[in-house]
Amino acid sequence: MTTPHDTSAQTAQRIDAMEMTKHRRTPAPDTPQTRAYIRLLEEVSNFQHALVQANPTAEASDELIAKLASVRETLEQAAVPEAERLYARGELSGGEMQVLMPPLTVEHVDDHEFRAHTVAGEFAMGMNQAMHGGVVSVLFDTAMGRLAMGTEMLSARTVYLTTQYRNITPIGERLDLTATVDTVEGRKKFISGQLWHGDTLCAEADSLFVAVKPGQQ
Numbered sequence: 327m328t329t330p331h332d333t334s335a336q337t338a339q340r341i342d343a344m345e346m347t348k349h350r351r352t353p354a355p356d357t358p359q360t361r362a363y364i365r366l367l368e369e370v371s372n373f374q375h376a377l378v379q380a381n382p383t384a385e386a387s388d389e390l391i392a393k394l395a396s397v398r399e400t401l402e403q404a405a406v407p408e409a410e411r412l413y414a415r416g417e418l419s420g421g422e423m424q425v426l427m428p429p430l431t432v433e434h435v436d437d438h439e440f441r442a443h444t445v446a447g448e449f450a451m452g453m454n455q456a457m458h459g460g461v462v463s464v465l466f467d468t469a470m471g472r473l474a475m476g477t478e479m480l481s482a483r484t485v486y487l488t489t490q491y492r493n494i495t496p497i498g499e500r501l502d503l504t505a506t507v508d509t510v511e512g513r514k515k516f517i518s519g520q521l522w523h524g525d526t527l528c529a530e531a532d533s534l535f536v537a538v539k540p541g542q543q
């Protein structure tokens with residue numbers, strides 16, 4: 327489904343999954359354009375946190391809508407196909423190059439173990455200063471998906487991801503995310519993970535990732 331202002335009909339691409347993974351995992355070149363784009367994403371993220379905390383007046387909302395429409399038009403004029411985009415590029419595509427989830431700072435990743443930490447802002451909140459459960463799951467999917475890719479950067483896809491919520495996951499506090507490959511069977515990797523706030527286990531997850539075959543989308 328497209329919205330009236332969605333340019334995806336012009337820029338959507340479906341190519342071989344391995345080709346797209348190769349593009350995504352190749353870091354964007356360190357240029358003034360890339361550095362400016364990262365600053366833009368940081369500002370968008372700051373905007374999201376401010377948006378959910380504000381009760382603007384009707385007049386202020388109308389003013390913001392006009393400004394945002396102008397900003398959106400500028401972006402639409404710069405739209406490019408997926409395989410050319412800066413967004414979500416590089417090893418740290420769960421990090422500063424995206425706005426889907428709280429940015430993950432990766433500490434370690436190899437073929438067996440993944441460790442990262444994050445601090446989530448208010449945009450990630452469900453309510454009462456607790457992280458939305460779906461955001462917890464997207465953090466697991468990203469961490470475990472990155473681990474499934476391993477050092478060879480395979481293209482792997484989530485077959486299932488089961489999250490158990492043990493304690494609330496606080497907003498605005500450091501969270502530590504770990505994942506481990508438990509079993510490898512051919513294309514299949516069974517991976518488990520934990521999300522910690524200090525010594526408190528906030529959530530844990532079990533998943534199966536399958537490496538895609540050549541020619542799969």
Ligand SMILES: CCCCCCCCCCCC(=O)SCCNC(=O)CCNC(=O)[C@H](O)C(C)(C)COP(=O)(O)OP(=O)(O)OC[C@H]1O[C@@H](n2cnc3c(N)ncnc32)[C@H](O)[C@@H]1OP(=O)(O)O
Nearest residue numbers: 417418419420421430467468471472483484485486536538
């Ligand atoms: C911080 C930086 C991060 C940066 C890195 C960021 C990484 C982000 C990663 C995000 C990953 C995603 O969210 S991916 C998006 C969410 N996932 C999807 O959309 C996947 C949709 N499904 C598919 O495309 C397909 O089902 C595939 C490609 C996954 C598998 O299809 P296939 O290739 O035809 O394989 P198929 O034969 O069906 O299954 C393969 C094997 O798995 C088994 N299998 C299949 N389903 C199940 C099941 N529910 N439970 C147990 N086992 C199952 C089969 O029996 C078989 O075993 P055997 O007979 O071989 O033993």
